[in-house]
Amino acid sequence: MKRVISVVAAIIENENGEWLIAKRPQHKTRGGYWEFPGGKIEAGEEAQTALKREISEELGIRISIIAKLTNQLHHYPDISIELSSYLCKAGSEAPHPHEHTAIEWVNLNNIQRYQLSAADNGIIEALKERAKQY
Ligand SMILES: Nc1nc2c([nH]c(=O)n2[C@H]2C[C@H](O)[C@@H](COP(=O)(O)OP(=O)(O)OP(=O)(O)O)O2)c(=O)[nH]1
Ligand SMILES: [Mg+2]
Numbered sequence: 584m585k586r587v588i589s590v591v592a593a594i595i596e597n598e599n600g601e602w603l604i605a606k607r608p609q610h611k612t613r614g615g616y617w618e619f620p621g622g623k624i625e626a627g628e629e630a631q632t633a634l635k636r637e638i639s640e641e642l643g644i645r646i647s648i649i650a651k652l653t654n655q656l657h658h659y660p661d662i663s664i665e666l667s668s669y670l671c672k673a674g675s676e677a678p679h680p681h682e683h684t685a686i687e688w689v690n691l692n693n694i695q696r697y698q699l700s701a702a703d704n705g706i707i708e709a710l711k712e713r714a715k716q717y
Contacts, residue, residue: 595671605617607683615698621638640681642681643681645673649669654666654668691707
């Protein structure tokens with residue numbers, strides 16, 4: 584059995600109802616794919632603490648975590664990940680891509696144009712479901 588890596592991702596919404604996605608650098612696993620910023624939970628770390636740390640490292644901003652959105656196990660050929668996503672709000676600080684090659688604010692209608700990691704399909708589904716309720 585493959586090792587399961589616990590990963591947290593921030594689903595950050597701005598005032599225009601757009602979501603922040605970031606492009607992974609080529610040299611990393613799943614390089615060139617877009618994702619929701621975040622990363623691996625370190626040993627002994629709480630999920631939400633890990634998320635705030637990752638977002639500070641990757642984008643240089645603080646976030647408030649509103650609610651958990653999804654929790655899904657995904658098997659890639661090389662690794663398995665347990666991906667937990669959280670709905671978040673950013674303050675007035677502008678995010679900068681410290682560890683990605685680009686960031687974009689996208690709405691749910693044009694997010695399909697970006698090639699997202701396979702594990703993120705469940706997150707998009709959940710966001711679309713949620714959008715129907717409003
Ligand atoms: N952050 C993030 N990782 C994702 C998403 N979807 C997805 O399959 N992954 C995968 C890619 C990686 O194999 C793993 C998380 O890796 P990561 O590269 O962000 O981890 P990290 O920030 O801790 O980076 P590193 O120190 O290991 O380089 O989860 C997503 O939406 N966000
Ligand atoms: Mg990361």
